[in-house]
Structure formats: structure tokens, C-alpha cells
Amino acid sequence: MATLTDVARRAGVSPAAVSRHLNGRITLPPQTRARIDAAVAELNYKPNLLAKRLSTGRTEAIGLVTPEIDNPFFGELAAIIEEAAADAGYAVYITSTRGDLSREITALGRLRERHVDGLILMTNRPDDGALAKALSGLSNVVIVDEDVPGAAQPRIFVENSAGTRLATEHLISLGHRRIAMVGGPPGLMSVTERQAGWEAALAAAGLPPGPRLLGTYTRAHGRAAAEQLLAEGLPDAIVACADDIALGLLEALREAGVSVPGDIALTGFDDMRYAALIDPPLTTVRQPAAQMGRLALAHLLTLLSGGEVAPVTRLPVTLIPRSSTAPSKVPTP
Amino acid sequence: MATLTDVARRAGVSPAAVSRHLNGRITLPPQTRARIDAAVAELNYKPNLLAKRLSTGRTEAIGLVTPEIDNPFFGELAAIIEEAAADAGYAVYITSTRGDLSREITALGRLRERHVDGLILMTNRPDDGALAKALSGLSNVVIVDEDVPGAAQPRIFVENSAGTRLATEHLISLGHRRIAMVGGPPGLMSVTERQAGWEAALAAAGLPPGPRLLGTYTRAHGRAAAEQLLAEGLPDAIVACADDIALGLLEALREAGVSVPGDIALTGFDDMRYAALIDPPLTTVRQPAAQMGRLALAHLLTLLSGGEVAPVTRLPVTLIPRSSTAPSKVPTP
DNA sequence: CAGATTTGGTAAAGCGGTTTACTAGGAGAT
DNA sequence: ATCTCCTAGTAAACCGCTTTACCAAATCTG
Numbered sequence: 213m214a215t216l217t218d219v220a221r222r223a224g225v226s227p228a229a230v231s232r233h234l235n236g237r238i239t240l241p242p243q244t245r246a247r248i249d250a251a252v253a254e255l256n257y258k259p260n261l262l263a264k265r266l267s268t269g270r271t272e273a274i275g276l277v278t279p280e281i282d283n284p285f286f287g288e289l290a291a292i293i294e295e296a297a298a299d300a301g302y303a304v305y306i307t308s309t310r311g312d313l314s315r316e317i318t319a320l321g322r323l324r325e326r327h328v329d330g331l332i333l334m335t336n337r338p339d340d341g342a343l344a345k346a347l348s349g350l351s352n353v354v355i356v357d358e359d360v361p362g363a364a365q366p367r368i369f370v371e372n373s374a375g376t377r378l379a380t381e382h383l384i385s386l387g388h389r390r391i392a393m394v395g396g397p398p399g400l401m402s403v404t405e406r407q408a409g410w411e412a413a414l415a416a417a418g419l420p421p422g423p424r425l426l427g428t429y430t431r432a433h434g435r436a437a438a439e440q441l442l443a444e445g446l447p448d449a450i451v452a453c454a455d456d457i458a459l460g461l462l463e464a465l466r467e468a469g470v471s472v473p474g475d476i477a478l479t480g481f482d483d484m485r486y487a488a489l490i491d492p493p494l495t496t497v498r499q500p501a502a503q504m505g506r507l508a509l510a511h512l513l514t515l516l517s518g519g520e521v522a523p524v525t526r527l528p529v530t531l532i533p534r535s536s537t538a539p540s541k542v543p544t545p
Numbered sequence: 546m547a548t549l550t551d552v553a554r555r556a557g558v559s560p561a562a563v564s565r566h567l568n569g570r571i572t573l574p575p576q577t578r579a580r581i582d583a584a585v586a587e588l589n590y591k592p593n594l595l596a597k598r599l600s601t602g603r604t605e606a607i608g609l610v611t612p613e614i615d616n617p618f619f620g621e622l623a624a625i626i627e628e629a630a631a632d633a634g635y636a637v638y639i640t641s642t643r644g645d646l647s648r649e650i651t652a653l654g655r656l657r658e659r660h661v662d663g664l665i666l667m668t669n670r671p672d673d674g675a676l677a678k679a680l681s682g683l684s685n686v687v688i689v690d691e692d693v694p695g696a697a698q699p700r701i702f703v704e705n706s707a708g709t710r711l712a713t714e715h716l717i718s719l720g721h722r723r724i725a726m727v728g729g730p731p732g733l734m735s736v737t738e739r740q741a742g743w744e745a746a747l748a749a750a751g752l753p754p755g756p757r758l759l760g761t762y763t764r765a766h767g768r769a770a771a772e773q774l775l776a777e778g779l780p781d782a783i784v785a786c787a788d789d790i791a792l793g794l795l796e797a798l799r800e801a802g803v804s805v806p807g808d809i810a811l812t813g814f815d816d817m818r819y820a821a822l823i824d825p826p827l828t829t830v831r832q833p834a835a836q837m838g839r840l841a842l843a844h845l846l847t848l849l850s851g852g853e854v855a856p857v858t859r860l861p862v863t864l865i866p867r868s869s870t871a872p873s874k875v876p877t878p
Numbered sequence: 879c880a881g882a883t884t885t886g887g888t889a890a891a892g893c894g895g896t897t898t899a900c901t902a903g904g905a906g907a908t
Numbered sequence: 909a910t911c912t913c914c915t916a917g918t919a920a921a922c923c924g925c926t927t928t929a930c931c932a933a934a935t936c937t938g
Contacts, residue, residue, distance in 0.1 A: 213659075215894060226918050231896060240916070261660050262599045263894030266923050271595070273638075281627065281639075282620035282818070291615040291641045298640070298648065303655070305606075306614075306639040307631070308624045315631065322636065326546075327594050459822055485615070489792055491824025548924055559888050564926060573886070596924035599893050 214255035222251040234259070273303040274512060275328040277319045279336040281308040283456070284484040285501060286334065289356075292505030293332060300513055302329070311337045320346050323353070330512045332356055333365075336429060338399035354511045354521075356504060359401035366521045368508055372402050373409030375497035375529040379451050379479040380413035382495070382531055387540030388448035388477055392422040394437040394461060395453040396429040406453045406481065422447045429453070434460020442468050448540055449477035455484045458494055458536075473538035483532055493534035500527050547588035555584040567592070606636040607845060608661040610652045612669040614641040616789070617817040618834060619667065622689075625838030626665060633846055635662070644670050653679050656686070663845045665689055666698075669762055671732035687844045687854075689837060692734035699854045701841055705735050706742030708830035708862040712784050712812040713746035715828070715864055720873030721781035721810055725755040727770040727794060728786040729762040739786045739814065755780045762786070767793020775801050781873055782810035788817045791827055791869075806871035816865055826867035833860050 220227040225244065232238035233248050240248070251257070265271050276293055278286040294304045305328055309315040316335060323331050330352035335343065344362035347353065355367035376393070383391050393410045396403045403426060414421050425440060427433035434457040441447065442464075452458035458480035465472055472478050472492060480487060480496035487494040504527055511521045553560040557580065565571035566581050573581070584590070598604050609626055611619040627637045638661055642648040649668060656664050663685035668676065677695035680686060688700040709726070716724050726743045729736045736759060747754050758773060760766035767790040774780065775797075785791035791813035798805055805811050805825060813820060813829035820827040837860055844854045 216896095217894080225916095227895080228897080228919080229917060232917095235896080237897090238917080244916080258654075258658050260599075260894050261658055262595065262604070263923090264896080266593075266595045266599045266925090267894075267896045269923075280624065281614065282617060282624040284615060284617055284620070284818075287615035287617070287620045290639070291613065294614065294639065294641045295643070298651075303638055303660075304640075305636055306623075306627065307637075308627050310628070318631075321591075325591050325594050327636075463822070485617075486819040486823070489796070489823045490819070491822075549926095550924075558886095560925080561889080561927075562887060565887095568926080570927090571887085577886080593924050596893090597926080599895090600924080600926045602893075 213260070214257045216257070216259070218255055219248065219251045219257050222255060223247040269326065271327060271329050272301060273305060273328045274509075275305045275307065275319055275322055275331040277307050277309060277316060277331060277333045277335070279309055279311055279334060281306060284486065285455075285482050285499070288485065288501040289334075289505045292502045293509050296506055296509045300509070309335070311335075313337065313342055316343055317346050320350065323350055330354075330516050332508045332512060333360070334358060335360060336397075336400070338397050352512065352515050354508050354515070356508045357402075357499075361401070366511060366515070366523050366525075368504055368511065368525045368527065369402075370499050370504070370527045370529050372405035372529075373412065375481060375499075375531075376406040376409035376451055376453070377413045378409075378529070378531040379481070379495075379497055380410050381417075382533065383449040383451070383477055383479065383537060384413065384417045384419070386449075386477065386537060389419055389540070390422045390447040391419070391449045391451060392441060392447040393424045393451045393453070394434060394457055395424065395426045396433075396457070398426040403453060406451075410451050429456060431456050431460035431463070433457055434462075435464040437461060438464030438468070442470070446470065446476055449537070450479070452478065452480050455480040455482040455487050455494060455496055458496070459490065462490070462494075462536075473536050477537040477540075479537060487532075488534060492536045495534045495537040496532055498530045498532050500529070503527055546593070547590045549590070549592070551588055552581065552584045552590050555588060556580040602659060604660060604662050605634060606638060606661045607842075608638045608640065608652055608655055608664040610640045610642060610649060610664060610666045610668070612642055612644055612667060614639060617819065618788075618815050618832070621818065621834040622667075622838045622841075625835045626842050629839055629842045633842070642668070644668075646670065646675055649676055650679050653683065656683055663687075663849050665841045665845060666693070667691060668693060669730075669733070671730050685845065685848050687841050687848070689841045690735075694734070699844060699848070699856050699858075701837055701844065701858045701860065702734075703832050703837070703860045703862050705738035705862075706745065708814060708832075708864075709739040709742035709784055709786070710746045711742075711862070711864040712814070712828070712830055713743045714750075715866065716782040716784070716810055716812065716870060717746065717750045717752070719782075719810065719870060722752055722873070723755045723780040724752070724782045724784060725774060725780040726757045726784045726786070727767060727790050728757065728759045729766075729790070731759040736786060739784075743784050762789060764789050764793035764796070766790055767795075768797040770794060771797035771801070775803070779803065779809055782870070783812070785811065785813050788813040788815040788820050788827060788829055791829070792823065795823070795827075795869075806869050807874075810870040810873075812870060820865075821867060825869045828867045828870040829865055831863045831865050833862070836860055 216227050220230045297304050307319045333355050334357045339360050347363045353365040355365050425437040438461045480494045483496045483498035487496050514521050549560050553563045630637050640652045666688050667690045672693050676693050680696045686698040688698050758770040771794045813827045816829045816831035820829050847854050
């Protein structure tokens with residue numbers, strides 16, 4: 213590989229001149245410029261990024277910390293962010309933490325060690341303060357989708373409570389009265405808020421809350437919840453706090469011979485790809501993944517250039533009615 | 546941030562001693578070692594990776610080039626690779642090329658510029674030689690899932706033709722006679738091989754090939770193919786070369802009032818997550834994504850440590866029968 | 879006890895850029 | 909003719925770590 217010095221020698225100037233010319237920090241007379249450009253072309257010179265980075269302290273890379281890159285929702289977010297980052301000249305390090313604190317911390321370490329310029333952080337774990345502590349003092353971080361209580365970094369969420377409120381209102385308008393909620397990990401902000409939306413809609417309609425089953429954001433939890441509800445007596449409808457949970461509910465209910473939406477209505481949350489393709493197509497609350505991804509990157513770029521950014525941004529969600537919800541068979545009084 | 550020199554000063558030794566001790570390239574007497582370790586701890590010293598990299602020329606990072614990170618199949622592969630790479634001490638740069646040659650080339654450039662130590666490359670585009678040319682001379686690259694004709698790097702594929710042969714034999718054993726194939730981009734190795742498997746199974750059973758519709762590995766192509774088949778007269782069964790294609794077929798057929806598997810049987814390829822959850826659950830050929838990912842990384846690590854690796858590895862596929870295939874209603878003669 | 883070997887380090891030259899501080903030479907102003 | 913300013917660069921320090929080559933003192937060997 214040709215180095216800057218090789219180019220300089222060939223062009224008959226100093227390395228400094230070449231460096232400054234290439235970075236647009238000096239205006240040289242046309243002939244000199246032409247000689248340098250020619251030398252660059254002839255030697256097929258490519259700057260060594262490592263050297264550049266060491267020198268400037270900037271890496272032109274960002275990190276993306278996701279709980280699970282193979283979850284379509286995070287995959288979509290990652291794809292958008294990667295594309296937008298590439299357009300802005302940044303490479304992306306992706307970490308799939310699988311909900312493991314130590315891998316989250318490792319990723320933060322990369323920022324501390326100036327291995328990346330900034331970080332977009334997503335977690336799906338209730339934090340006991342360890343992650344917040346690891347975040348303290350770090351700038352150039354944007355928290356997305358799920359809160360890390362106690363952290364000072366800017367964050368981007370969706371209107372969680374509005375989402376479940378919409379879903380619950382939709383179910384109520386279809387004539388359902390006894391509406392259960394199956395949620396994710398207790399203590400997680402998104403779960404708390406989604407629960408609040410469900411409760412608010414019920415309260416507004418003068419209905420008592422149905423059963424509430426928290427657990428994890430997994431298909432397995434959906435299955436377990438279905439079994440519990442089957443044992444205790446099925447409600448009219450279920451509001452699931454994630455599409456994955458809804459999928460588990462659906463499987464277990466179908467196996468038990470319960471028809472969705474014939475016997476029970478079901479709503480999800482996320483609108484992951486495939487939510488429309490399952491049987492029955494899932495009524496769900498759409499999170500604007502693409503918009504979140506783009507905004508997260510935009511925020512991060514603003515931070516990187518020394519700008520300021522709103523401490524909390526909330527993006528709207530929309531209810532996508534499909535076939536997993538149908539009018540109640542019990543006539544509305 | 547404390548530097549090596551700070552540590553050295555505090556421990557009363559030279560920077561060289563600290564560096565060599567920390568990298569295990571010198572054995573020091575216990576007291577000296579203790580002084581250095583103490584200084585490291587007190588200053589909370591973290592080596593600057595950038596500097597280390599510039600010095601050693603190694604980056605301890607690999608690149609992962611995928612066509613679409615938001616496709617669950619590639620997502621699963623990426624998750625496995627990322628996890629295994631992290632265990633081996635490598636960070637992972639992920640690029641989602643969206644089938645764009647220039648982004649593939651950019652990723653290769655990162656290797657050329659010694660920005661990463663090695664690369665795992667997946668593509669889903671028939672190459673006109675441009676990618677092969679960009680690959681020439683690069684070592685530490687493993688090609689996965691799809692071929693790049695003319696490239697010299699080791700590669701890992703699945704038994705494509707065996708996969709469609711299994712699927713086609715399965716359909717034949719269910720009594721289907723007129724079996725169509727809906728494939729991906731013409732010229733792509735996986736497509737050619739999958740077509741060969743379909744033809745071989747039909748030939749072995751003494752059956753003529755049904756319609757063959759090539760296109761892209763997308764749901765849209767599946768829809769278009771379904772429309773064409775509907776217009777030309779439906780076959781008994783369809784072998785789709787990808788689950789995404791099968792999904793498109795399924796949608797369009799359902800909209801046309803054709804029942805799967807009642808009126809027509811359908812098989813996919815990949816066994817992506819959700820293939821089991823759609824309506825009807827999809828009979829498909831399972832590609833061992835996890836195994837491919839792990840093997841790709843193992844190969845790359847072998848290359849990185851100067852080892853040799855098989856030029857071509859083929860992994861077996863398995864047929865996963867589900868409900869999208871059922872016995873033909875036409876009695877077998 | 880001289881010479882050889884081991885122990886326990888060090889000095890300094892990279893790695894390949896960037897950047898600050900500086901200067902030789904010519905043009906313009908007085 | 910002198911002073912100032914601008915143009916077109918250059919020299920050298922620096923980023924933080926690694927590594928080669930080397931050396932002084934201590935220990936062993938014959």
C-alpha cells in the first residue's frame with residue numbers, strides 16, 4: 213500500500229502539503245494540485261484509516277447495540293440505521309446483546325475506548341442501575357425504544373400508553389368487556405406504560421381491568437400466559453404487549469381449540485414484518501421502526517457535531533386493524 | 546484517559562516494559578509486575594485500541610456483508626456470527642447492501658484499507674465479474690450462501706439441488722404430477738442448482754417439468770408468478786426457491802380464492818422464522834443458518850491465523866413437512 | 879576470578895497520518 | 909528602498925502503542 217509519504221515524494225512536495233490538500237485545508241496552485249492528484253491516482257493511494265483515526269481521534273464509526281438482531285423489529289431498525297449511517301460516512305458496529313448486561317457494557321466500553329464515535333443503545337432488560345452507571349458521563353449516546361432509568365442521555369420512545377389505549381378502545385368498540393393484558397418484563401418502562409394505556413381505556417369505559425400477566429417479551433411467555441388464562445377462564449379479548457407474545461398466545465390457543473377471533477380477540481404490538489401474514493393476520497399497534505431509526509441516527513449525528521437534542525422524543529403509533537379482532541359475539545347491552 | 550506512558554511513569558519503569566508485560570511478552574519479577582498492575586488499576590488504564598491497531602496492523606474486527614439484515618434468515622446468520630465473533634474477541638462491522646454492488650465494494654475496501662482483519666461475504670445478486678474482480682487478491686474472506694463466480698476465496702453453501710429434490714420428491718410422493726418452480730434471479734448459482742434438483746426429481750419420476758418462473762428472491766416476484774400461473778392454468782404444486790417467494794405466492798393465491806394446500810401444494814426454501822406460523826404453516830427446506838454462521842466464522846478465524854480451509858463446503862438441508870403440502874386430490878394412476 | 883550467560887530492563891524507531899508553527903520569496907504599499 | 913503582507917509551502921511534534929536492538933548488573937561456569 214502506498215503511503216502519504218510515497219505520494220508526497222512522487223509529487224515532489226512535503227507530506228504535510230499532501231495531507232492538507234487532500235483534506236481541503238489548503239488551497240494550492242493548479243499545477244501543484246495536479247501533481248498531487250496525479251501521484252495519488254498513479255499510486256492508487258488510499259489513506260490508512262487507522263492512522264487517520266489515531267491522529268484525529270475520530271473513528272467515523274458508530275455502534276448499534278440491539279437486544280436481538282434476528283428479531284425482525286430490531287432488524288428493520290438496524291437496516292435503516294446502517295443505511296443512513298453509511299450515507300453519512302459512518303460505518304456501523306452492531307452488537308446483539310441477547311439481553312446480556314455484560315455485552316451491553318462491552319459495547320459501551322468501545323465508546324469509552326474511542327473505538328466508535330457514538331452509540332445507539334437499545335435494551336430490553338429492566339436495569340438495576342448497572343447499565344445507567346456504565347452510561348454515566350458518556351456523551352454521544354442515544355437511547356432508543358426502551359428506557360434506562362437514571363441515564364442522562366437523550367432518548368427516543370414511542371407513545372406506548374397511547375398504543376395499548378388504541379388497541380383496548382378498539383376491542384371495547386367491538387363489544388368486548390373482559391379484556392386481559394399480557395405484558396413483558398415487570399418494571400420495564402414500555403410495559404408499565406402499555407399497562408397504563410390498557411387501564412386508562414378500560415377506566416374510561418367504566419370497565420374493570422381483566423387479568424394482567426407480565427413475564428418476558430417472548431413467544432414462550434405468550435404460550436404460558438395462554439395456558440394460565442385457559443385454566444382460569446378465558447377473557448373476551450387479550451391485549452398483548454408484543455407481536456412475539458401474541459404469536460405464542462395464538463399458537464397455544466389454537467392448540468387448545470380456541471378460535472381467534474371467533475372465540476377471543478387478540479391484539480399485538482410492534483407490527484413486525486409477518487404480522488400481516490400469520491393466521492389470522494394480526495391486529496396490532498405499529499411502531500414506526502424506520503422513523504425511529506432515522507431519527508436516532510439524526511440525533512446522534514447532531515450530538516457528534518456538538519449540537520443539542522431533545523432529552524425525550526415520543527413518536528406516534530398507529531393501530532393496524534386486521535383479522536385477529538372481530539366483534540364480540542355477546543350482544544352489547 | 547491514562548496512557549501507557551502515564552502508567553509507566555507511575556510504576557517507575559519504561560513504557561516498553563509496561564507494554565511487554567501487559568502483552569505477556571516479558572516475565573518480570575513479582576515486585577515490578579505488582580507495581581505495574583497497581584498503576585494500571587489506579588489510573589484505570591485502558592489501552593487505546595486505535596494506537597494498538599496502528600502499531601500492530603491488526604484490527605480485531607471483522608466485517609459481515611449481508612444483502613438484507615432485516616431478512617430473518619440473514620438476521621439469524623448475523624446473530625450467530627456476531628456472538629461467535631465476540632467470543633473470539635472480534636468486533637463485527639455489519640453492512641446491509643440491499644443488493645447494491647457499490648456497497649459490496651465499499652465493504653471490501655474496508656478490508657483492503659485494513660479496517661477489518663477479515664470478511665464474511667454474502668450476496669444475492671448475479672455478478673457480472675465486478676465483485677469477483679474486487680475480490681481478487683484479497684485473503685481472509687469467506688463467501689457464504691451464494692456463489693461469486695470467478696472468485697478464489699473459500700466458500701460455504703448448502704446442498705441446494707438436494708433441497709429442491711427433496712421438496713419435489715415429497716410433492717411427487719403426495720401424488721402431484723404437474724409441479725412448477727418459482728425461482729430467484731436467473732444465473733444465480735443457488736437458483737441454477739435448485740432448478741437442477743427440481744428437474745432431477747421430476748426426471749427420476751418420469752415426469753415432465755412444469756412451468757419455471759425465474760425472477761427475484763422477493764415476495765413481489767412470488768405474487769407476480771402466482772398471477773402468471775393463474776392466467777396460464779395452475780399446476781398441482783409449486784416449488785418456491787425461497788420462503789419469501791412462497792409468501793408472495795400464498796398471498797396472491799389466497800386473494801384469487803385458491804386454497805393452499807386444498808387446491809395446490811406449495812413448498813418454500815430457507816425455513817425462516819415465521820415459516821411455521823403463517824397460514825398454512827409452510828412446508829419448506831431448512832437451511833442450517835446457525836451451522837453456516839458458526840462454520841463461516843470458524844473458517845475465517847482459521848484463515849486469520851494463517852491456516853488453510855476447504856475451498857468449498859456444502860452443508861446438508863432438511864425437508865420440514867408442514868401443512869402447505871397435502872396429498873393430491875387427483876387419484877394417483 | 880575471568881568470561882559467559884541470564885536477568886531485568888531501556889532507548890528509540892516505527893505505524894501513517896494530522897497539525898501547529900514557521901519561513902523563503904515575491905508582490906504591493908509607502 | 910524599505911516594510912508589510914501574502915503565497916506556497918515545509919519541518920517537526922504528536923496521536924499511543926509495539927518492537928527491535930541493545931545494555932548494565934547479577935549470576936553462573938570452568
